[in-house]
Amino acid sequence: MTTSVLNVESLPIPRPEHPHPHWQRNEWMNLNGEWSFSFDPNNEGISKHWYSNFEFAYSSRITVPFSWVSPLSGIGSDHKGIGWYRRTLKWQSIDSQTRLFLRFGAVDYSCDVWINGVHVGSHQGGYGSFEFEVTQHWVADLENTIVVRVEDFDHDYQARGKQGYGEIRGIWQPVWLESRPQTYMKDTKFVTTIDGQVNMTTRIIAQEAGSADFTLKFAENSILHTEKIDLIAGENEFKLSIHITDPILWSPDTPYLYEGELQLSGSFGTDTVSTYFGVREIQTVRFDERGYRWITLNGKPIYLNGTLDQSYHKTGYFTYPSDEDMRDEIYLMKRLGLNFVRIHIKPEEPRKLYWADKLGILVMEDMPCFWGNPDEKARTSYEREALEIIERDYNHPSIFSWVMFNETWGLKTNAQDIRLTSDLQQQTSYLKETQEWVREKYHWAKRLDPSRIVEDNSPCNYDHVESDINTWHFYINGYDQLRSHLNEVVARTFPGSDFNCIGGNVQSDAPLMNSECGNVWGIEGGAGDSDLAWHYRYMMNEFRRHDKLCGFVFTEFRDVTNEFNGYYRLDGSDKDFGYDAFVPGMTISDLHSPDFIVIDAPPCQTVSAMDEVKIPLLRSSFSDKYHGQHLQVKWELWYDNLGTRVVAQSEHMSVNWDGYGVADLLPLYVLMPDQDAVAVLAVSLINNKEEVITRNFITFDVRSGNQSVRFEGGGDCINIPVDAYKEHNFEQQWEAIQCAKINGAGQGHYAYDVTLPDGMEKKMIGEIEIMFEAGAKRVLARNLEGAKQNEMGLDLMHGADARVEYNPNTYYMTDEERHPSRVNVLVEGKQIGSFYLPDDPADSRGVLSWHYQPLANKLDEAGSYGYLCKVSVPGQLAAKLDRNRSFRLELKAEGGGLALYGRNAGRYPIDLLIRYR
Template structure:
């Protein structure tokens, strides 16, 4: 075979890596990079022979493989319609036994391809991969013109998924040439068992009848098998079974891949394909006397800690800029302790699925939906595309589930016109005949791939028909509301229950799992951009309280353009959840541990100083790593006393850790501090090496009462409510959290009049210290222009501008971006202190700002908190104050503004505090 035809420099080519590492031939040429491009708004290109007329000027250049809408394409125009691509490639001699294929990762939505003016094929469907045999049209030793006409009109029947963040119009996955012998392997499927049996089914396209030899070798030739074949002209199916000795099983914790190659040889030459497989089994099973199933991996229960991935990048949209970006996506998920991702309303790029295989994360892959009525045309286009996707992605060990439909999108009929596009409709009814079609698609997928879990419809309307997994969606804010909802769902889930099913269908014993959750939509007008750390911890805790639940999918992995509920910002930068300030060493990964301590109590309780509190505990185990081991539960009740960390109580106890699922542990009986405090109960599960397996916490608002010391330490205290200022001069000023917090934007000051005890009550005042909690104040658009509520319709779901700074619930969660300020403390005009305020933060550390939210589905600067500031009055000034006993206190903010937190806001239970002695 002549191979120089496919020799190319790859360093300057975008996305130069092989697009399909699960099926890779050595002889290939990447065609990504600069192509000539031209829009065709009047559909004149076909009549004007744009595919063959060299006089036609393509007036732009586009960078393939990026959608013409995305910035990385160089076009950056969100224009529906038709786009033409042209590329010239030098062709060298190809011998008579070589076939040349032009391959496309994906083109949205329909396309036609010409080589040297000759039409070589058409394709419809925006997500599937496809190819054309271009051997008869390829010219040796001269330039070859490749022309692609792509058409995308967002038709109601086309499966397009959720593209509103940035459309994938035209070519949006790599394009490449590939050389093969005339007889070649079309594809192969691997079906594995944990006992080491691997069944391989290979489709072979034979040019003519004859004999051949088929060889597979993997894991550095430790797995080798050769088979003699007799081929007939046309399509041949070769089935064989091998036994892998001492199989190394694939899992998220140990993602071992058997990498190697398949080889077909004969008189036609040799066809070699590099590929891989992972040995693993996905099933569902009952354990002990339960009447419900759990999901199992390799025969053992697995708790699925998952996230919803919109797979959106701000510059490439749904095409990742680099291979490193795709690899890093999986890394960032695993860094959080996640072991699963749901790719939302779209199949993923095969290259990213490779990294899921390689680094180890389970994938729930959605089929893209259409948005019109489920008529014959929509059904046919969906079925064709779903088949392409499942066939292409079949061998990825990371994929454990196919989701055929999402939230009944595209399944409802009798529509009203909506504002998305002229022919996309807002639907209203899920007909019985459509339900039966969904059942048919579920069963079809099960027959096509019996090795995976298949879901009919991932529902938000309780409308399952038939499914291997019983999932549901919810977006609910507020601990009590969330707890009540989960209790109801779990109680109504049992074999034969009509709950979560439609039209007389009933539940089986299928595993119960949440497939979408979060507080992004659980708040009136949307959550905007707000703290998710507080809600997230108690939601994880409540999930693990239920033995019947075996996983969740949190919305979402990254922020996107209209949803800011991500673990990370859109650019991948970190958010600060603040858990480590409650339990040393704790991160969000502690909430995703397969072994977990459930604290069966609210996230914060109001209690009295010195009160005894009983705290119930559960152990939840979805791994057998520590079964039969001697584990300890270590606990500490601590609080911050004006900047000093104080342990009120601590202890440890041995715990039995023997079984999968939930076990009741002994309760903790704790006594609250004898003063005002925001107290934290921190618990850790400790292994025999003294290492923390998992950590958790709850909090208490300890009220001191009239007969209790406010704070420990020498001296007496005066508390002044932060809202009791006598004057301010901020241009923009407002109160929050029921008046417990005051805000001033930009430069300005708050002025207070402080009256010390008179001489009759306190003969001499020798020392005075002023303490308060303060942060910078980030000015949002709503503070200047007013609130603007979003319409929560489909346009917002599809990525319409969320107007986040106008959202009344927005208070930016703490992240890598800082908004600092400085506050100066003046007493009677003398500056006695100056404090740098690093940020205007909001996360789980804002205990009181969360605890005193009056309405669960409306947020008022929730989770916001500040920094403890302590300024001592110098002796000479103190002497003056000892004489006068009244002074003017000014808290002056520089450009970054000032927020002051009172007793029921922030992280410290104090107002403006004057300590004297």
């Protein structure tokens, strides 16, 4: 056989930037790129000396640092087992006396490494970074061969996390060589306080005893300090405290980093490391006379607007294709007005954490879970890996919390259902001895890092043991159900309560916070791919009603392979929440403002025309930016009268904005229109510069009793229910939303018989106008083949096919993808108008489609709506109709399907209207 040698130097390097910008030396070599690769299904590589038989030709090429399962690896095989990597290269340090280290960002799961046929080390664990010194085995000026053997068999004891979306088998983070002097700095930990105190602990590995100078230079040398230290041979720990006058504090709004370098110099030369720190403090504090704590950043309460991030990319899986992709992830979060992210059941890549530090977003970082029983082997593996994670990521100012376990995964003994258990099964499968081990891990993490919040278990089974933060998960759809649930949780949260605890444990005064919420799991069979905008607005509003609640984690940041409830699609494209249709300029970020106006009312109410409705308001403040100021609450009640925006009321009131937390404001009294309408109460909080701080809204279905519509220029109308058609010829046709909406797939028409008033009632009909609400009709697999529900178990959470088009709740939320159609209007066979229908949208604008959903946990084309279509009948044809007083009306789709909305569906409270005068 011939040797397979790659000319990797001529190829572009993927992920060329330094993998660990928080600890970076200048002399290093990136080893990302093409390596030789072979699977070893029969485990014969060691016996046949693949590590030293350089004549053996590996079968494939793989692109490091991408998991061999991912498309970007060039392999794209979900092979569970053994993989071998090989690369041959030259590299020589500038100083021949330096030490050389081979470093790995992460390898899943266990690996062995050889240099030039000599075994240099082993490592176990899929998420931590590790290194091997290879100095004595590396030959300068000659080709050196690196061989890596990786095993990944998904053992029950492995900390795997939630890899079902895309496995991270093999090397999945960057690999690099690094040169250091004989005596070098292993790491430094920074602990800061907001008065400017910076406490540093540096571990130094010394080749021999002697003295050295330790120098730090930060903020363009404005912080400069040198200290002489004595070293012993081996590992040394050196502590140093400095004080910064008038420190610039790190926060999501002002993510200032003290960037610079550490130097260790002596007879061995100089070791220089570029690094950074942020000055900030995370605490939990009682304010005023409250019997509970809030989370504080830099001594002030912070309301945590957060999202769950699976950190999954469609081509790299859990490895981002580029540094720009990681940066853009943080940008996309901040664009939504979020100030924190929970990295779900895995530590984040250090490079992405760097962008969280640099751009400013707080991070709650989970430890990855194992899925088997919590036996001794699983515990030992977990502890080793958790230590690597905390040690590596300790210095990121963005990280404010460590989460040791999630939803009791890996903590139940011989439990079949990992997620949903009865109270009895939960008590018996989450053993008391395991609970005590979890308590031990909580205290262990607190000893390792007393500067951060530590959570024992982020629970969906109300099973805390001991924690710095009292969080819980819920997935509930429906306003009444959600409101009732939050009221109960808040009422049962107080020191000494056994709610949300297990094993006889009780609550402390720890802050109450939600750590997972949404409606993806709160709907029978899962939400499929459906609108989340309607639910999201009232959920945010309900959270802010409660003074005791200090934040949330929405599931999730992006769609993933079988959960479609992200703010963004998996490819990062936008979804359209539609809020600006209610309050001009409103975006989702208005719901994340630290200063917020709560409208203490349902998202939509059915009311009678001319009713006066009392609307309670609350203010929620988790910022002191406007404290002591008088702000303005401006509001208006408006409605869309068939394309004309009508403002029924418009007022403002001055409010004294002072103090943290939630407090009552004066209520509003709004007078409803005197006709059928979808009325909107739009509220804005304005500062003294006339700038909008936040916006909010609710809606009303106003009913007059006779479906009256007021037309400009007068006229009467005939209302025809959309399902009162005389015929249709669509191949596929069905009703939705209790027959208030009808759908036809593909090409076809709906035909109606229209009878105008006779001559006794209306002597002459001079003008006829036809109005209706229509959308295109995207046909799903369930419309053709019938619905199929998913089993809501472990497989689905591990990434199993969601059958989204078969899901009975699916109706795609409005996004950048369009499915247009065209509807032609024919009267007596003559086309009088044609309307382009850009899409079949579903978002918060589908007020009536949401309001008239019969069940909260089953969705029937919820949030869907159409476009207002109005066409006048030409004069000659109108004259004919004046004589005959009846005609055939056809609404004909050219091929993209047709959805027609009646009085109780869509955006407009109308049936098919025939206006005449």
